[in-house]
Amino acid sequence: MSGLEMGSLGFDTAHLLAGGLVLVSFMMLYQHRLYALLNLYALHALLLATSVAWQAFTQAAPHLYVTALIALIFKALIIPVALHRIVERLGIHRDIETAVGVGATMLVGMGLVALSLVLMLRVTPGADPLAREDLAFALSVVLLGLLVMVTRRNAVSQVVGFMSLENGLVLAATGAKGMPLVVEISVAFSVLIAFIVIGVFLFRIRERFDTVDVGALDDFRGERR
Amino acid sequence: MSLLVVLCCVAALLGTAVLGVAAARRPAGRPLVYGASLLLCLLVLAAALDRLLGGGATPALTLPLGLPWIGARFALDPLAAFFLVVVALGGAAASLYGLGYGRHEEAPQRVLPFFPAFLAAMTLVVAAADAFSFLLSWEFMSLASWALVMAHHHEAENRRAGFVYLVMASFGTLSLLLTFGLLAGPGGAYGFAEMRAAAAGGHDVVAALVLALALLGAGSKAGLVPLHVWLPLAHPAAPSHVSGLMSGVMTKVAIYGFLRIVLDLSGGATWWSGIVLLCLGSATAVIGILHALMESDLKRLLAYSTIENVGVIFAGLGLAFAFKADGLGLAAALALTAALFHALNHSLFKSLLFFGAGAVMTATGERDLERLGGLIHRLPVTAVVALAGCLAISALPPLNGFASEWLLFQAVLKSPDLAQWGLKILVPAVGGLLALAAALAAACFVKLYGVGFLGRPRSPAAAGAREVERWMLAAMLGLAALCLAAGLLPGLVIDGLAPVTHSLLGAAMPLQREVPWLSIVPIAESRSSYNGLLVFLFMAISGGLAALAVHRLASRALRRGPAWGCGFPDAVPAGQYSAASFAQPIRRVFGPLLFAAAERVEMPPPGSLAPARFELALTDRVWETLYAPLGRAVGFAADRLNGLQFLTIRRYLSLVFLALVTLLLVLALWS
Structure with a gap:
């Protein structure tokens, strides 16, 4: 069944x-809270996997199922679980702080969504x-993923922001027809490697500074914030 | 075939450059490197001459190098072939000279690898037929010559010269990059053939931008005022044979780049571009030669004189542009021929003069005119060839400088045929400025020769000078012979240039080989003609007869007696006419305006035995008004931006984020 015959149902879904x-x-x-943030990220990835699978179905492109599977396994399961364990081992499940107030952040986020809609539709x-x-x-x-990275001070939440940003990229790539699987796989692997590197760094930062607040790095470099 | 030979020679030159790294360690390596360069340059010369004079289709070649979809394209059209002749001739002379001069080099490992690389780069610039290869070779040329400028980096002055040169060269390449970006258009066609086709229906604004950027990019390399400041610093800093190459040949490669971009690729011969070039060229000529007159450092003087000659050439190009825009094909061909002829001539006599300066430095270790003098007795051969160079650059018949400048003035005299009144009025004024520059150049080289080679030695080093070795003399004699040959038979050169003007302008000067008695007739017999050979014979015969008469009729005995010293016995050598005193009348006229010259005489109070002091302060107005504030502005901005080096990670992320959002906003508002 091709996407064109699906008509408005395919589009709406x-x-x-x-x-x-x-x-x-x-x-x-x-x-x-960090745990809630991680759970949200898992939900984010799950939605992405569903969306990609739906695209695979409507576009009749079986290779997108592989993409969806990758998203499901790596992003919805492995990475959130690993981050959970990292947060546990670091013992930072209680603390979180935003650099900017929630209200302002939400307003900026709305502005960004409006901007991207206006831009893309035009x-x-x-x-x-x-x-x-x-x-x-x-x-x-x-843009929202970038905003998360900018407004957070905790390294783990910055990682989550980065990962959600990457989910946006995958969404864009699968929405356009005919993206080769190789590209998708390489993106997935680069994200995985980035995740590993960041994870290692988290522990190194923690070992040295007793915190994963990136502000400590800046203090170490002797600079004002 | 000829192109293949040229490219093989380039590859071999690059190989020689690699060899130079190893060869610098052994004394036997130096003649090897210079000898190989000489042979390869002669091969390139033969190939280029074959292409220029043989005619036929333009050979083109695409090598699978460089950018994947473009490749590296090379072609040898008549314009490229002519400039290749200039490059190869200069390169061969410099290599021959280097065989001798290189022996005195104290840091051969800093010269030997870069010398062949520099030659290869200049050859590649001329042979390139796509923007990528052109820019790559251009930058390679700049860097190789920069390395040579920095060969004697122990002196702080040379380090500063290298720095200024590097900044100006990068700026020039940036301008050229933008020029090619404009020419390539949104489609990104980087081959010269595609650019030529795309520019045919181009917009006037684009043509103006291309002209401005090409003037910035190629003009800064050639030494147009006010982009000339690096030239008198960098050219003298290099070893003398490289100075000769940089001044004589690399400025010509820059002129080639300008012609290629503006006249060939963008097809932009408009009357207003002619005005721009005429004004810039004549101003450059006068300012350059005035600087040269004020200078007493031998090599800096020559470098400033290069600026003058580049100005003359650009004025010739401006004339050609103006005539071309008005559809006066023959007059345009005449002006372009004159400019290209002068480019060839300048490459010959400027190399010769720099080699002469190198010989003087080898013999005496001095570069300052005020410490030279009397060299005609100690360096007889060098003195003769330097005299030939001075006569040629002063545009005296029967040498080649006269022939090309005479042609240029013939073109100036065609200006009443122009349609625009602005040009009708401007061109004679430019002609006046060029005549002024020519006269000042003659004064300048009278100063150089009179102070440097005549009179009595002003320092023990000058008194103890010994003639230099034969390789150096051979190179200088060869160049002097070429100067004389081009002056005696200018018709041959003009005919050789016909394919170039034909390919660029669609017109050429009438064939000179059909004119009897080896005369040249630029426009019509009734108008003007010149016969270098006849002038030479007349001068030789009348001079010989006069000498004969003097020696036969007067006493033949050679007497050496005290010179008439205006009643002052025992004059010290330092009391002779010096370079600064020679330039004083001209400094009085132009100094306050151009150099903010301030002369101060301090007389001792009555009764004091202290000597009176004379102080002279010259400032370069261009540097003061343009470059010094620019440097301060850059320093200020750099200080402000320094804070950006030390932000927190989150700030950097925020900056990226803000930049992205701003760009998206711009896109959203504009599209």
């Missing part, structure tokens, strides 16, 4: 899943409507 991703990104913005008037909406949502997810 894809829309719903992508919108869900943006919603979860918003939830990450105001989430104060730049791609001739494109396939599904891809257009998808790209607009994906850009919102990327």
Whole structure:
């Protein structure tokens, strides 16, 4: 069954899943606790996997199922579980602090979503409507992920922001038809490696400074914040 | 075939450069490197001459190097072939000279690897036929010559010269990069053939931008005022044979780049670009030669004189542009021929003069004119060839400088045919400035020769000078012979240039080989003609007859007696006419305006035995008004931006984020 015959159901479902991703990104913005943030990230990845699988179904592109599977296994299971264990071993499950207030962050986030919608809908008037909406949502997810990275001080939550940003990239890539599997696999692996490197660094930072607050690094470099 | 030979020679030159690293350790390595360079340059010369004079289709070649989809393209059209002749001729002369001069080099490991690389880079610039290869070779040329400028880096002055040169060279390459970006257009066609086709229907604004950027990029390398400041610093800092190459040949490669971009690729011969070039060229000529007149350092003087000659060449190009824009093909061909002829001539006599300066430095260890003098007795051969160089650069018949400048003035005299009144009025004024520059150049080289080679030695080093060795003399004699040959038979050169002007302008000067008695007739017999050979014969015969008459009719005995010293017996050598005193009348006229010259005489009070003191302060107005504030602004900005080095990780992330959002906003608002 091809995507064109699916008509509005295929479009609406894809829309719903992508919108869900943006919603979860918003939830990450105001989430104060690390465990909750990690759970949200797992949900984020799960939604991504579902969305990619739906795309695979509507586009009749079986290789996207592999992408969905990768997203499910690595991003929805392995990385959140590993981060959980890291947080546990570091004993930092209680502390979280945002650098900017929740209200302001939410307002900025809304502005970013509006910006990406306006931009994408305006730049791609001739494109396939599904891809257009998808790209607009994906850009919102990327920008919100960046916002999470900017507003957090804790290294773990910055990692989560980075990972959610990457989810936005995957969403954009699968929305456009005909992205080769190789690219997707290489992106997944690079993220995994980045995750490993960051994990190692977390422990090194922790060993040296007794905290994963990146502010300690700045203090160490002897600079003002 | 000829292109293949050239590229093989380039590869061999690069191999020689690698060899130079190892060869620098042994004394036998130096003649090996210079000898190989000489042979390869002669091969390139033969190939280029074959291409230029043989005619036929333009050979082109694409090598699978460089950018994957483009490759490295090379071609030898007549313009490239002509400049290749200039490069190879200069390179061969410098290599021959280096065979002797290189023996005195104290740091051969800093010269030997870069000398062949520099030659290879200049050859590649001329042969390149796509923007990528061109820019790569151009930058390679800049860096190789920079390394040679820094060969004697122990002196602080040379380090500063290297720094200024590096900054100006990077700036020039940046401008050229932008130029090619404009020419390539949004499609990104980086081959010269595609650019030529795309520029045909180009916009006027783009043409103006291309002209401005090409003037910045190629003009800074050639030494156009006010981009000339690095040239009198860097050219003298290099070893003398490299100075000759940089001044005589590399400035020509820059002119080639300018012609290639503006006249060939962008097709931008408009009357206003002609005005720009005429103004810049004539100003450069006058300012350059005035600086040279004020200078008493031998090599700096020559470097400033290079600026003058580049100005003359650019004025010629401006004339060609103006004539071309008005559809006066023959006059345009005349002006372009004159400019290219002068480029060839300048490469010959400027190399010759720098080699002469190198010989003087080898013999005496001095570069300052005020400490030289009387060298005509101690360096007889060098003195003769230097005299030939001075006569040629002063544009005196029967040498080659006269032939090209005469052609240029013939083109100036065609200016009433121009359509625009602005040009009709401007061109004679430019002609006046060029005549002024030519006269000042003559004064400048009278100063150089009179103070440096005549009179009595002003220092023990000058008194104890010994003639230099034969390789150096051979190179200088060869160049002097070429100067004379090009002056006696200018028709041959003009005919050789016909394919170049034909390919660029679609017109060429009338064939000179059909004119009887080896004369040259630029426009029509009734208008003007010149016969170098006849002038030479007349001068030789009349001079010989006069000498004969003097020796036959007067006493033949050679007497040496005390010179008439205006009633002052026992004059010390330092009391002779010095370089600064020779330039004083001209300094009085132009000094306050151009150099903010301030002369101060301190007389001792009555009764004091202290000597009176004369102080002279010259400042370079261009440096003071343009470069010094620019340097301060850059320093200020750098100080402010220094804070960006020490931000927190989150601030950096925020900066990236803000930049991204700003760009997206711009996109959202504009599209």
